[in-house]
Every structure is written in C-alpha cells, then in structure tokens.
Amino acid sequence: MHALETRQLTLSYGERNIIESLDLTIPRGKITVFIGSNGCGKSTLLRSLARLLKPKEGAILLDGEAIAKRPTKEVAKRLAILPQGPVAPEGLTVLQLVKQGRYPHQSWLQQWSEEDEKMVVKALEATQLTALADRAVDSLSGGQRQRAWIAMTLAQGTETILLDEPTTYLDMSHQIEILDLLYDLNQTEQRTIVMVLHDLNLACRYAHHIVAVHNQSVFAEGNPHDVMNEELVRHVFQMECQITRDPIYDTPMCIPFSKSRLGAGATAGSSGANAEKEEQKIAVHA
Amino acid sequence: MKALLSNTYLKILGVGFFLLLLAYLSYASLVFGIVETSWHTAIDAFTQFNGTNEHIVIKEVRVPRVLNALAVGMCLGIAGTLLQALTRNPIADVELFGLNAGAAFFVVVAITFFGISSLTQFTWIAFLGSAVSGVVVYLLGSLGRDGMTPVKLTLAGAAITALAASARHGMMVLNEKSVDEVLFWLSGSVGGRKLEFLTAVFPYMIVAWIIAFLLARPIQTLLMGDDVAKGLGQRTMMVKLAAGATIVLLSGSSVAVAGPIGFVGLVTPHLARFLVGIETRWVMLYSGLLGAALLLAADIGARFVAKPAEVPIGVMTALIGIPFFIYVARKGLDKG
Numbered sequence: 001m002h003a004l005e006t007r008q009l010t011l012s013y014g015e016r017n018i019i020e021s022l023d024l025t026i027p028r029g030k031i032t033v034f035i036g037s038n039g040c041g042k043s044t045l046l047r048s049l050a051r052l053l054k055p056k057e058g059a060i061l062l063d064g065e066a067i068a069k070r071p072t073k074e075v076a077k078r079l080a081i082l083p084q085g086p087v088a089p090e091g092l093t094v095l096q097l098v099k100q101g102r103y104p105h106q107s108w109l110q111q112w113s114e115e116d117e118k119m120v121v122k123a124l125e126a127t128q129l130t131a132l133a134d135r136a137v138d139s140l141s142g143g144q145r146q147r148a149w150i151a152m153t154l155a156q157g158t159e160t161i162l163l164d165e166p167t168t169y170l171d172m173s174h175q176i177e178i179l180d181l182l183y184d185l186n187q188t189e190q191r192t193i194v195m196v197l198h199d200l201n202l203a204c205r206y207a208h209h210i211v212a213v214h215n216q217s218v219f220a221e222g223n224p225h226d227v228m229n230e231e232l233v234r235h236v237f238q239m240e241c242q243i244t245r246d247p248i249y250d251t252p253m254c255i256p257f258s259k260s261r262l263g264a265g266a267t268a269g270s271s272g273a274n275a276e277k278e279e280q281k282i283a284v285h286a
Numbered sequence: 287m288k289a290l291l292s293n294t295y296l297k298i299l300g301v302g303f304f305l306l307l308l309a310y311l312s313y314a315s316l317v318f319g320i321v322e323t324s325w326h327t328a329i330d331a332f333t334q335f336n337g338t339n340e341h342i343v344i345k346e347v348r349v350p351r352v353l354n355a356l357a358v359g360m361c362l363g364i365a366g367t368l369l370q371a372l373t374r375n376p377i378a379d380v381e382l383f384g385l386n387a388g389a390a391f392f393v394v395v396a397i398t399f400f401g402i403s404s405l406t407q408f409t410w411i412a413f414l415g416s417a418v419s420g421v422v423v424y425l426l427g428s429l430g431r432d433g434m435t436p437v438k439l440t441l442a443g444a445a446i447t448a449l450a451a452s453a454r455h456g457m458m459v460l461n462e463k464s465v466d467e468v469l470f471w472l473s474g475s476v477g478g479r480k481l482e483f484l485t486a487v488f489p490y491m492i493v494a495w496i497i498a499f500l501l502a503r504p505i506q507t508l509l510m511g512d513d514v515a516k517g518l519g520q521r522t523m524m525v526k527l528a529a530g531a532t533i534v535l536l537s538g539s540s541v542a543v544a545g546p547i548g549f550v551g552l553v554t555p556h557l558a559r560f561l562v563g564i565e566t567r568w569v570m571l572y573s574g575l576l577g578a579a580l581l582l583a584a585d586i587g588a589r590f591v592a593k594p595a596e597v598p599i600g601v602m603t604a605l606i607g608i609p610f611f612i613y614v615a616r617k618g619l620d621k622g
Contacts, residue, residue, distance in 0.1 A: 011433070014431065044430075045360055047513075050517055051514050051516070052513050052517065071519075072516070072520070072521060074519075075519060076517065076518050076519025077519070079519035081513070082517075082519060083511065083513035083514060083517065086510065086511055086513070086514055087510075087511060088509065088510060089509045090561060090564070091289075091559075091564045092510075092564055096564075096565075097510075098533035100506075100518065101518070102521035103507050103518040103519065103520065104518055106503075108500065156518065238426060262601045269415055
C-alpha cells in the first residue's frame with residue numbers, strides 16, 4: 001500500500017485552481033521530493049497532503065483511508081508536517097519545542113508519560129541537539145534551529161514526515177546537514193519522507209522519487225535517473241540546461257545556461273563534445 | 287529572556303509569595319483609608335458587629351472593594367494573557383479590542399435613549415456591550431479565506447474600538463445630561479459597587495478561569511503558528527473559539543463589576559513572563575495573581591494620592607504598573 005495517495009485532487013485559492021484532478025501516489029519508505037518553479041503549487045500540494053488545506057474536490061488517502069474522515073489527532077500520530085519557515089515563540093527552549101511534538105499523544109487525562117519522555121530524548125539524540133536542549137530556539141543558528149524543528153516532528157513518532165522547503169535560507173553546509181539527517185532517518189528507520197526542495201541537484205542526490213509539478217498537474221514523476229532531463233527542465237522551469245552526472249554520486253546534475261552570458265563561459269569552461277553540444281543548443285534557442 | 291523563577295519548585299514558591307502578598311494587600315485595603323480603622327476593628331466588624339461607623343465602612347464598603355479588586359484583577363490578568371497569545375500581539379489588551387469601548391458605548395446608549403441610570407442596570411448592559419463588541423471583533427477578524435488571523439483580529443479590534451468610542455463621544459456631546467452620570471462609571475472603579483454586582487457575575491468568572499487554564503496547553507501549541515498546531519493534530523478553530531469566548535466572559539464580567547479598566551491586562555502578562563518564562567499555564571496564573579495585586583495596590587493608592595478625594599483607579603494602575611513595565615521592557619531589549 002502507498003503511504004499517501006491523492007484521487008482526482010483539485011486544490012484552489014478562491015476561484016483559481018492550483019492543482020487540477022491529480023492522481024498521485026507517494027511510495028512508502030522512500031524519499032519523495034516535489035520540484036517545480038515558484039508558485040507552481042508544490043507547497044500547496046504538500047500542505048493539502050498534510051490536511052492543512054482543504055481540497056476543493058477529490059480525496060487524500062493516508063494508508064488507504066480518507067484523511068479528511070479521520071480524527072485530526074489520529075492523523076497526527078501517523079503523519080507529521082514541518083511547514084515552511086516556522087517561527088518559535090521568543091524564549092522557547094529546544095526541549096520545550098521538541099516536547100510539543102508529543103501533543104497528539106496527550107490529552108487532558110493523559111498527561112506526560114514515560115513514552116513521551118523516551119521519544120523526546122531520542123529525537124534530541126537523532127538531531128544531535130541533546131547538548132543544546134536548554135538553549136532558546138531563537139538563539140540558535142539557522143541550521144540548528146531547523147534541526148530543532150525536525151526534532152519536534154521526530155518526537156511525534158510518525159511513519160511519514162512532510163517538510164516544506166526545509167533547506168530554504170540555509171547556507172550550503174547546513175543544507176547538506178539537514179538533508180543528510182533526513183536521509184539517515186529514511187535509511188535507518190524506513191520513514192517515508194516527502195519534501196519540497198528548490199535545489200534540483202540536491203533533489204536528485206537525495207530523492208528516490210521525484211515529482212515535477214507544473215501547470216496544475218504533475219509533469220513527470222519517478223526515479224531521478226529516469227525523469228531528470230533537459231526537456232523536463234525546459235518545460236517545468238522554462239530554462240535551458242545541460243544534464244550531466246554528479247561527479248561524486250553519479251546522480252543527474254543540472255547545469256543551467258545563462259541568457260546574458262553566451263559564448264564566453266560556454267567555450268572557455270567546457271571541452272570537446274560538450275562545448276559543441278552547448279553551441280548547438282544556443283544556436284537553436286537563441 | 288531567561289525566566290527569573292527557572293524551575294517548578296521556585297514557581298510554586300512564587301505562587302505562595304503572591305498569595306501572602308494578596309493577603310497583606312487585602313488587609314491593608316480593609317484597614318487604611320479616609321476612615322482610619324485597625325486590625326481589631328476589622329475583626330470585630332465580623333465577630334461583634336456593633337453598628338458603629340467604622341464597622342459599617344468595613345462591611346459595606348471595604349470588603350466589597352477588596353473582593354472586587356481581587357476578582358476583577360484576576361480576570362483582567364488572565365484575559366490579557368489569552369488575548370496576547372491569541373493575537374500574537376504583545377500590546378493586546380481588552381482596551382485595544384473594543385471590549386471596554388463596546389461596554390461604554392452600550393452604557394451611554396442606555397442612559398441617552400432609555401433613561402437608565404442605576405449602577406445595577408449598568409452591570410448587565412456593560413456585560414452585554416462587551417460581549418457584543420467581542421463577538422463582532424471576532425467575526426470581523428475571521429472573515430476571509432484564512433479564517434481568524436492575528437493581524438485581522440487586531441485590526442478589527444482597533445476599528446471597533448474607534449467606532450464605539452467615537453459614537454459614544456458623539457452621544458455624550460449631544461446629551462449633556464448623560465455626561466455626569468456616565469463619567470464616574472467610565473473612569474472605572476472597584477469601590478462604590480455593592481457586593482451583589484460581583485456575586486451576580488462571579489459564576490461566569492469561575493467558569494472562565496477554569497476554561498482558561500484548560501486552554502493553556504493547546505494555546506501554548508497554537509503559539510507556534512496555525513500550521514504547526516494543525517499538523518500536531520489540534521483543531522485550531524475550536525481552540526480559538528473557546529479562547530475568544532473566554533476572553534468575552536472575563537472582560538464582560540470585569541467591566542460589569544468595575545467599569546472599563548485598561549492597562550492591567552496589558553502589563554501583567556509581560557511581568558508574568560519576566561518571572562516564569564513562556565509556559566502559558568504559569569504565565570496565566572501569575573498574570574492573574576499580578577492583576578489582582580496591581581488592582582488592590584492601585585485601589586489603596588487611589589485613596590491617598592489626593593486625599594480626601596480619590597483618583598480614578600485607572601490612573602493608579604498606570605502609575606504603579608508603568609515603572610515595572612518599563613523595567614521589564616528594557617530588560618527584554620538588552621537581552622534581545
């Protein structure tokens with residue numbers, strides 16, 4: 001069974017449809033990455049999967065059952081979402097933030113339990129924040145802060161974690177740090193991870209499954225090796241590029257052409273067949 | 287900002303300290319005033335009532351004053367905490383949300399058009415006015431796609447406050463008779479009100495206090511943003527609705543008893559956060575206790591500043607509260 005599934009899903013803001021009649025499946029135990037240009041609806045789609053946005057039509061199935069029909073607290077025990085750019089209240093400590101992850105497991109009758117404590121300790125360890133537990137979240141660096149938020153979603157103890165642009169505003173080393181953490185979680189605990197990323201090369205490096213959102217629908221989906229090509233980038237991003245291989249991981253890598261910097265960079269930087277190919281392309285699209 | 291009382295043990299000790307402080311202030315409020323009395327007279331007034339002037343003052347005037355200040359201060363402190371959390375706005379207060387302005391507007395309408403002039407009737411009219419403007423502000427703040435957002439709620443509150451205040455001023459200019467009658471009420475006071483006013487609305491206060499403390503944990507989660515709270519399985523609409531209703535109950539019943547009193551609900555949550563950090567249930571409890579202490583102290587002070595006249599309690603709450611407020615605000619700036 002798929003972790004998440006949409007059936008004839010239509011999402012809209014007011015009159016404008018963002019996604020139309022979409023059938024999509026999210027594979028269980030894999031890392032799925034949504035890519036697409038700004039405003040294409042990939043974040044909206046992710047938010048709807050986490051029931052933060054009510055569909056106009058269609059349904060979303062979590063483990064085969066309609067998400068809208070289940071009590072929201074029950075959903076929160078199976079699916080966690082880290083929204084884009086969350087802000088912690090001033091002075092909230094890392095520990096207090098991570099403890100919030102246990103919210104769906106508590107009630108007025110069922111207060112803090114041993115299980116809660118155990119999950120929080122584990123989440124802090126997994127994100128290497130144990131030493132920073134008593135620090136205020138707003139005093140941390142961007143990367144540490146994002147790790148604290150991820151720790152909160154880990155404490156929730158869900159099989160599926162959705163993350164909306166978890167690396168935005170982070171420098172390159174922190175981006176890698178966050179993605180490595182998520183990759184580890186997937187590999188060691190088989191958690192299903194679904195996220196929106198802007199960096200195509202990192203998306204290709206870390207994703208098992210890529211979903212390219214374009215024109216109110218999905219343009220292509222599948223393994224990065226199979227779906228990532230020049231045509232996809234041209235369609236989805238309206239940009240010319242060359243796809244090569246990541247020299248370290250052999251995953252697809254997208255090198256964009258610049259519109260204003262013709263010739264010079266292309267010939268000086270590359271060699272042989274590549275340069276020739278590029279020149280042909282520029283000629284075609286000039 | 288690091289909390290002053292950093293662990294649970296200290297926080298509980300702090301509650302004990304505040305209860306002692308409230309007991310002392312209550313005693314002071316019973317004994318000190320224009321009619322000087324003593325501790326013995328105060329006890330005698332209850333055990334061996336002999337109809338002397340002192341005994342009557344204590345039983346009929348001072349006791350209601352103390353109880354009014356305690357209950358209303360508690361309500362204002364808790365309402366301020368809820369409002370600031372709900373709107374994620376550090377300067378939110380019943381005063382800024384049209385709750386007091388609505389009550390005042392209704393009272394002036396009652397005087398002008400219905401010839402009502404007794405304080406007893408003002409009680410329920412004020413309660414109603416506060417509730418109506420609270421509901422209107424809430425509905426206005428909830429219009430549109432995203433439902434209730436802090437910004438929309440704040441703007442709606444400001445708009446309704448301005449509307450109710452200017453309509454009230456207009457009526458008062460047109461009908462001078464109402465000015466005298468309403469001016470005393472408008473300045474707010476915990477004195478000069480019979481105990482029946484308080485007992486009439488006390489059940490609402492109790493209910494509101496209980497709901498407020500049950501809401502503390504959900505509100506703590508809601509502080510991290512709607513999306514995060516929803517993702518954690520919270521029905522945010524319900525929490526906001528319950529918090530809104532509680533605020534209306536709290537401000538409605540306090541304005542009914544004491545007239546419009548601002549500023550208390552604005553400062554006490556900040557003072558409370560300075561003492562206990564950001565955990566909502568502690569902030570709420572401390573804010574309530576601080577509200578009661580501030581109002582009691584202000585009421586005592588009001589008797590002495592311009593003796594034998596009394597200054598409005600609103601002036602005193604500001605005089606006493608502002609130095610603390612500035613200190614805490616500066617402290618926050620230094621750390622930030």
